[in-house]
Amino acid sequence: xxxxxxxxxxxxxxxxxxxxxxxxxxxxxxxxxxxxxxxxxxxxxxxxxxxxxxxxxxxxxxxxxxxxxxxxxxxxxxxxxxxxxxxxxxxxxxxxxxxxxxxxxxxxxxxxxxxxxxxxxxxxxxxxxxxxxxxxxxxxxxxx
Amino acid sequence: xxxxxxxxxxxxxxxxxxxxxxxxxxxxxxxxxxxxxxxxxxxxxxxxxxxxxxxxxxxxxxxxxxxxxxxxxxxxxxxxxxxxxxxxxxxxxxxxxxxxxxxxxxxxxxxxxxxxxxxxxxxxxxxxxxxxxxxxxxxxxxxxxxxxxxxxxxxxxxxxxxxxxxxxxxxxxxxxxxxxxxxxxxxxxxxxxxxxxxxxxxxxxxxxxxxxxxxxxxxxxxxxxxxxxxxxxxxxxxxxxxxxxxxxxxxxxxxxxxxxxxxxxxxxxxxxxxxxxxxxxxxxxxxxxxxxxxxxxxxxxxxxxxxxxxxxxxxxxxxxxxxxxxxxxxxxxxxxxxxxxxxxxxxxxxxxxxxxxxxxxxxxxxxxxxxxxxxxxxxxxxxxxxxxxxxxxxxxxxxxxxxxxxxxxxxxxxxxxxxxxxxxxxxxxxxxxxxxxxxxxxxxxxxxxxxxxxxxxxxxxxxxxxxxxxxxxxxxxxxxxxxxxxxxxxxxxxxxxxxxxxxxxxxxxxxxxxxxxxxxxxxxxxxxxxxxxxxxxxxxxxxxxxxxxxxxxxxxxxxxxxxxxxxxxxxxxxxxxxxx
Numbered sequence: 225x226x227x228x229x230x231x232x233x234x235x236x237x238x239x240x241x242x243x244x245x246x247x248x249x250x251x252x253x254x255x256x257x258x259x260x261x262x263x264x265x266x267x268x269x270x271x272x273x274x275x276x277x278x279x280x281x282x283x284x285x286x287x288x289x290x291x292x293x294x295x296x297x298x299x300x301x302x303x304x305x306x307x308x309x310x311x312x313x314x315x316x317x318x319x320x321x322x323x324x325x326x327x328x329x330x331x332x333x334x335x336x337x338x339x340x341x342x343x344x345x346x347x348x349x350x351x352x353x354x355x356x357x358x359x360x361x362x363x364x365x366x367x368x
Numbered sequence: 369x370x371x372x373x374x375x376x377x378x379x380x381x382x383x384x385x386x387x388x389x390x391x392x393x394x395x396x397x398x399x400x401x402x403x404x405x406x407x408x409x410x411x412x413x414x415x416x417x418x419x420x421x422x423x424x425x426x427x428x429x430x431x432x433x434x435x436x437x438x439x440x441x442x443x444x445x446x447x448x449x450x451x452x453x454x455x456x457x458x459x460x461x462x463x464x465x466x467x468x469x470x471x472x473x474x475x476x477x478x479x480x481x482x483x484x485x486x487x488x489x490x491x492x493x494x495x496x497x498x499x500x501x502x503x504x505x506x507x508x509x510x511x512x513x514x515x516x517x518x519x520x521x522x523x524x525x526x527x528x529x530x531x532x533x534x535x536x537x538x539x540x541x542x543x544x545x546x547x548x549x550x551x552x553x554x555x556x557x558x559x560x561x562x563x564x565x566x567x568x569x570x571x572x573x574x575x576x577x578x579x580x581x582x583x584x585x586x587x588x589x590x591x592x593x594x595x596x597x598x599x600x601x602x603x604x605x606x607x608x609x610x611x612x613x614x615x616x617x618x619x620x621x622x623x624x625x626x627x628x629x630x631x632x633x634x635x636x637x638x639x640x641x642x643x644x645x646x647x648x649x650x651x652x653x654x655x656x657x658x659x660x661x662x663x664x665x666x667x668x669x670x671x672x673x674x675x676x677x678x679x680x681x682x683x684x685x686x687x688x689x690x691x692x693x694x695x696x697x698x699x700x701x702x703x704x705x706x707x708x709x710x711x712x713x714x715x716x717x718x719x720x721x722x723x724x725x726x727x728x729x730x731x732x733x734x735x736x737x738x739x740x741x742x743x744x745x746x747x748x749x750x751x752x753x754x755x756x757x758x759x760x761x762x763x764x765x766x767x768x769x770x771x772x773x774x775x776x777x778x779x780x781x782x783x784x785x786x787x788x789x790x791x792x793x794x795x796x797x798x799x800x801x802x803x804x805x806x807x808x809x810x811x812x813x814x815x816x817x818x819x820x821x822x823x824x825x826x827x828x829x830x831x832x833x834x835x836x837x838x839x840x841x842x843x844x845x846x847x848x849x850x851x852x853x854x855x856x857x858x859x860x861x862x863x864x865x866x867x868x869x870x871x872x873x874x875x876x877x878x879x880x881x882x883x884x885x886x887x888x889x890x891x892x893x894x895x896x897x898x899x900x901x902x903x904x905x906x907x908x909x910x911x912x913x914x915x916x917x918x919x920x921x922x923x924x925x926x927x928x929x930x931x932x933x934x935x936x937x938x939x940x941x942x943x944x945x946x947x948x
Contacts, residue, residue: 245436248456252397255458257436261450270437274460285432
């Protein structure tokens with residue numbers, strides 16, 4: 225049986241991701257977890273990205289909402305920023321992340337994870353075209 | 369799942385905050401650090417933070433805790449967030465400075481960044497750069513407007529978030545270092561941060577205007593302020609400064625324009641006139657004879673009040689070509705052009721005008737023509753200033769410097785040179801360097817300083833007298849140098865030897881000349897009577913004064929000069945002069 229034929233069921237994947245989020249796997253620059261612990265469908269997630277140093281995002285924490293639909297992990301999750309941010313690929317009005325702008329989301333594979341998405345967004349912040357963008361004052365959030 | 373009431377095995381001491389809940393071990397992770405903290409299961413976030421602040425030695429309000437993608441608020445409890453034993457919480461310790469970090473820009477650390485030279489900060493070696501590319505945030509436009517462009521003799525760095533009293537001093541250090549190290553300047557320019565700043569024309573203008581030297585320059589030459597106020601030009605200039613490649617492109621364009629100018633009927637004359645100030649002294653030096661006073665043209669030239677490229681009032685000049693090749697002198701060109709002589713010395717740093725000491729002894733510069741030229745110059749400083757400090761003069765110089773072929777080509781076409789291939793050769797060789805010198809701001813500032821010019825003339829005369837009176841005296845003068853000569857000598861005419869019989873004493877003369885030249889070169893802008901600028905000499909004293917709180921650098925410097933470097937006396941002067 226080849227590995228790629230095995231499709232891990234959605235909930236298993238998400239539970240795994242939940243655990244990883246709680247255990248703080250990674251370097252601590254991103255964090256994620258369920259928005260609501262009672263959410264049995266494991267759909268709504270929260271994430272935090274710490275702004276990378278030497279960019280205009282430095283020293284800031286960005287809250288995000290990640291929604292893993294029923295098609296996850298085959299289909300990518302919906303990601304949107306809660307904290308206002310000026311970043312290429314993020315809608316200025318509502319913080320929704322445009323899939324096509326983030327290369328990780330554009331070519332989504334089922335092995336990708338929420339963690340990857342957050343890390344990728346953080347990496348985007350360090351890109352030349354983004355790293356110097358002026359940012360709105362801290363603490364502002366998108367209201368819709 | 370831990371049993372209720374079962375104490376942590378092996379953990380007997382009561383945690384102060386533990387009431388009856390179990391103690392859980394939570395890993396707290398920062399980007400750099402990881403600690404395991406034992407805390408009661410039902411503790412609140414506040415209590416947790418207390419423990420953390422103890423362990424991490426940070427203030428509680430600096431702590432931000434993140435768990436599973438949520439920020440833990442003080443009012444919450446750990447269990448609310450589902451924080452259990454063995455799980456990891458992320459910690460961020462907020463530093464006092466957020467965003468636009470002032471810390472990293474502490475000017476003294478030369479930012480390692482990258483490149484050279486653009487107006488930004490450059491990092492070569494030791495030079496303090498305040499905007500070490502480490503600062504990520506774009507500086508708000510109102511921050512310390514201390515960037516100096518290559519606009520005249522100014523170069524510096526913008527300080528981000530510096531604001532300390534030492535910054536001015538630092539900036540001046542930077543300026544000096546930058547001026548002496550063009551590579552660093554280019555590195556600065558290339559730093560993207562600085563490029564960012566430079567792309568904001570308003571900011572640039574503010575910064576330029578805020579610099580007192582710039583203001584002086586602007587007062588002297590209103591054209592510069594016009595330039596500053598012309599946003600298009602500013603932008604273009606900044607663009608140029610930022611982008612060395614583009615600068616070269618511009619230069620090439622200018623060269624092409626110049627050569628085009630040459631081809632149009634009236635344009636050739638204009639060009640010729642433009643270059644006469646360069647050729648003239650050369651020629652007059654070569655010829656050594658000036659029948660009628662060819663410098664009478666100087667008076668006529670003075671009302672042009674501007675660049676030689678303006679062809680306004682050159683018509684009434686007496687026929688300079690009466691005696692063959694008697695040159696049509698133009699003021700500033702005359703003095704500076706006379707650097708290259710038949711000797712053809714390669715100018716070096718210490719010998720900014722390329723004066724060949726040997727050839728200076730040949731009396732070329734001592735001709736009556738040159739003397740009167742000198743006098744004209746000292747009497748008419750305004751003309752010199754205008755000539756030299758006008759922007760497009762500068763541009764012309766630059767373009768000439770960039771393209772010696774063009775310059776020499778134009779020159780060779782000039783009938784003045786037509787009969788003298790030898791001179792052409794020399795001039796061609798000298799031209800690029802000469803042009804560079806013209807751009808040397810120190811040389812320029814000296815040349816525009818009438819008193820300095822006069823003093824130099826006096827020196828020349830004095831040395832001349834000495835030479836005639838006591839030819840053997842010259843060598844002995846060497847060791848003593850020539851004290852008290854004002855520095856900043858751009859004057860090529862300080863020839864010590866009037867007599868052509870420099871054979872015997874030529875070596876001595878040359879050495880003397882070298883010394884003098886070095887002194888001139890080593891000096892800063894004119895007026896100081898020492899071989900180094902007072903700033904350099906009193907550097908450590910200035911530092912101390914600054915540290916003591918005397919932040920007025922100018923006053924400090926004056927006081928130090930007056931007291932000859934004695935700090936205590938300088939302080940008393942400063943205190944005495946301040947109204948209490």
